Amino acid sequence: MEIKVASVDSVIIYFDNNISKEISNKVKASYAYLKSLNNEAFIDIIPSYSSILITYELLKYDFESIKKYLEEELKNVKVDDDTNSKLVEIDVYYGEEVGFDLQRVASINKLTIEEVINLHSSKVYDVYTIGFLPGFAYLGVLDEKIATKRLETPRKKIPKGSVSIADTQTAVYPKDSPGGWNIIGKTTFEFFDKNLEALSQIDINTKIKFNQISKEEFLKQGGII
Template identity: 45%
Template sequence: MEFWRYGEDGVRIVFGNTIDLEVSELIRKYYFSLKSLGLKEIIDIIPSFTSCLIHYDSRRISFSDFLSLLKKKMENIDAACLPEPRTHRIPVRYGGEYGPDMEFVCSYAGLTEAEVIEIHTSTVYTVFAIGFLPGFPYMGILDKRIYTPRLETPRLKVPEGSVGLAQLQTGIYSFESPAGWRIIGKTRVRLFDAGKEPHSLFRIGDTVRFIAV
């Protein structure tokens, strides 16, 4: 584990260098245990695939004292009271007008559309991070049989709810947006609502199953 100063008011904690479930679980533990303290010195905590970025109020606490606080918290990480990961079942319409890249994915993988759908829906995915768009879940780990490269030239926009593949990840576009991922389907489930609390449907550590409809 490494601690890095990140600008004037940030600390980046690196937990590993690979995208895997063990690293993700460690980050989840740290994120929720630190968040539960409600420390006034902390402005924001941003978990990612292999690291956690913490912005703090440098007017309240020095970098060295804040770093000591973070390291001390790591000593008690296993005793943290964590929320149970939630399981989501997301209905998806695959292919056709909903999945403009399905034909490419099938050709690249050497599989039929039915086989791609079967593989994509048979995997239980973990939400590793949320970002890019509000509520956009980065999920994995994608079955290697449908590993797919990103588009060489991103689309200017894809509809809200588009389900995409990129290398060993799958994700859902929470808003209409430019996109470089291969779109294979679409869901009507709303992922982000600023009028509700919490705003995002997903949180890190949640699991997701896709259901073909």
């Protein structure tokens, strides 16, 4: 663990340089612990893949004092095996009408489309971090057999609900947006909802399971082709 200056009133706690389940669990446990302290001097606590950004009140801490405080407090963190994580299941229509890059992903990885779908929908994914857009959850880790690089030229508009993959991660676009991820399907699941107090049903303690559904089921749920 290493603590560095991020700005005049913020620090970053680095747990590692790699993205892995082990490091993700350390980040999640440390984030939960820091939140539980209810330290009024903390303005914001933002977790990422392998780090946590903390913005704090300058009248309360300087860098050396907050560094010492965090080092002492984080000694108390216990990393669980995340068995208490919430599982959210998401229905996906993996049709080529909505999965613009489904055939591309299959061809690059020398698989059939059905094999790509089976590999993507057979895993339970961890939420590593949320960013880029409100409700955009970075999920991992993909089966290496379908890991695929981003598009060389990003699309100007990717439809809301598009299920995508890039390298070893997968995600769902919570709204219409430009983007360069490979689109393999679509869902009606709402990743961002202004009516919810937390704005999303998904957080870093969530696990995601994608379930394949038919075109008919997708349309019944209000899906748009």
